[in-house]
Amino acid sequence: MFSETVFTPLFLPELTLLVSAVVVILLDLFVKRKWWLAAVSIAGIVVSAGFAIAMWGGDSQSIFFGMMAVDNFAIFFKLLFLVIAALVILASTDYVAKFARFQGEYYALVLLSALGMMLMAATTELISIYIALELTSISLYILVGFLKDPKSTEASLKYLLLGAVASAILLFGMALVFGFTGQTQLGEIAAAIQSLSLSGVVSSPGLMLGIVLMIAGFGFKIAAVPFHMWVPDVYEGAPTPVTAYLSVASKAAGFAVILRVFYSAFGIPSWLSLDWMLIFAILAAVGMTVGNIIALTQTNIKRMLGYSSIAQAGYLMVGLAAVSFLWESSYRGTVTGQGGLLFFLASYALTNLGAFTAIIAISNKLDSDLIADYSGMGKRAPLLALALTLCLISLIGMPPAAGFMAKFYIFSGAVQQGLLWLVIIAVINSVISAYYYLRVVKVMWLGKPASATRVPSSIALRVALAISCLGVLVLGIIPGFVMKLAEMAAQMFVS
Numbered sequence: 001m002f003s004e005t006v007f008t009p010l011f012l013p014e015l016t017l018l019v020s021a022v023v024v025i026l027l028d029l030f031v032k033r034k035w036w037l038a039a040v041s042i043a044g045i046v047v048s049a050g051f052a053i054a055m056w057g058g059d060s061q062s063i064f065f066g067m068m069a070v071d072n073f074a075i076f077f078k079l080l081f082l083v084i085a086a087l088v089i090l091a092s093t094d095y096v097a098k099f100a101r102f103q104g105e106y107y108a109l110v111l112l113s114a115l116g117m118m119l120m121a122a123t124t125e126l127i128s129i130y131i132a133l134e135l136t137s138i139s140l141y142i143l144v145g146f147l148k149d150p151k152s153t154e155a156s157l158k159y160l161l162l163g164a165v166a167s168a169i170l171l172f173g174m175a176l177v178f179g180f181t182g183q184t185q186l187g188e189i190a191a192a193i194q195s196l197s198l199s200g201v202v203s204s205p206g207l208m209l210g211i212v213l214m215i216a217g218f219g220f221k222i223a224a225v226p227f228h229m230w231v232p233d234v235y236e237g238a239p240t241p242v243t244a245y246l247s248v249a250s251k252a253a254g255f256a257v258i259l260r261v262f263y264s265a266f267g268i269p270s271w272l273s274l275d276w277m278l279i280f281a282i283l284a285a286v287g288m289t290v291g292n293i294i295a296l297t298q299t300n301i302k303r304m305l306g307y308s309s310i311a312q313a314g315y316l317m318v319g320l321a322a323v324s325f326l327w328e329s330s331y332r333g334t335v336t337g338q339g340g341l342l343f344f345l346a347s348y349a350l351t352n353l354g355a356f357t358a359i360i361a362i363s364n365k366l367d368s369d370l371i372a373d374y375s376g377m378g379k380r381a382p383l384l385a386l387a388l389t390l391c392l393i394s395l396i397g398m399p400p401a402a403g404f405m406a407k408f409y410i411f412s413g414a415v416q417q418g419l420l421w422l423v424i425i426a427v428i429n430s431v432i433s434a435y436y437y438l439r440v441v442k443v444m445w446l447g448k449p450a451s452a453t454r455v456p457s458s459i460a461l462r463v464a465l466a467i468s469c470l471g472v473l474v475l476g477i478i479p480g481f482v483m484k485l486a487e488m489a490a491q492m493f494v495s
Helices: 009-027 035-055 072-091 095-122 126-144 150-181 186-194 198-202 206-221 231-237 240-265 270-295 301-328 338-366 382-396 402-416 420-446 459-477 480-493
Strands: 061-063 068-070
Touching (some): 009 061, 009 095, 035 095, 068 095, 072 338, 072 459, 126 150, 150 186, 150 206, 150 231, 186 240, 206 270, 231 240, 240 301, 240 338, 270 301, 301 338, 301 402, 301 420, 338 402, 338 480, 382 402, 382 420
């Protein structure tokens, strides 16, 4: 069903976030107590989430002449992005003192980037997808450079230049797909491909080249090898709350748009989905291995988590490769497949946000991101050290944290689809990752503290940390509710 009016209530979550960003910028001109800016931002996120929740479970609809979908898949990711943005804003309340003159702009850019991500998950037309992606990217380029010191400026410049190249590659791929099919709407692209014979598709390499270029463009957004070169420097140089935001929100948005594009436009015929399944499987194996091996040598915790993020993208692509068999298998009603991939994204978001929130508090006190400086943190700040330990255990994939269940769902789906070789590589990489994650735990709990001084943190940061850690535990012990929501969101691919 299409709604072609200029304004529709189905667009209220996005509209609310846009209005909130504008209000925050204007309010910054008049208020002296800047905590109001964070409060208004959180209020806007809560209202936007309320509108999104009200739409959950309804019939799938298209708005704006078929350019946007309103379905459970889009709503699931909208709520995920809103939760991430809210936790990042709460965790930033101490850190924003480093750019006190630009707090309004900071909070507004977080809201605008979240708006772009929400649009990325919902858009079903190539031009709209590109515009949503650029709205997100431009906001993030600015946020990375917010500290205005040499490292932050260098990180922002590298991110901008490499991001521009990735966007150009993505746009070229979209242009090739459009040139081959004559369509930009995902459903119409799928119909155009299905109407052709296999020989007709193979005889024109333009389509396959276009798909490969789109994988490269989206691969940059999810930090997949070999499109990961921006990650370590950007993660190290960016403000720590922005690094946290990049590590989870940008990755989740990238996977959301990949799922939307590749299953809506290139899921049928089966030989085509198997082709890009093989690409994702190879990228997964290489990404896990490269990310984990390089992370072993890191002495800076932000760079370590940067390479960890590359490895985590590899684990996620194991699930992406597995569910490419969707059109030939009976996924409906199982706990693996698409639902497992969405569950992994949700658990990874909470885990990484929890880890970075603890790092924000500790680094603010130490003024250092070196792992060696975390020595004895278990005695100086036991709750922060405990929270960081829980999140690192979750990233390894150990019970009772959420990471264990997330990897269980992903790996189970891959085994069921005959990708045992890929799961073996993933399990070996999980064992390798335990070394550098547990090294941080060892330093915190067994190392000698350099000082007896406590590590202070604001109430807002402690709330963000508590929510993240509680989520990690709940998803690890009783994952059924979130898994059910993830399966409902994934129904668009199996109906």
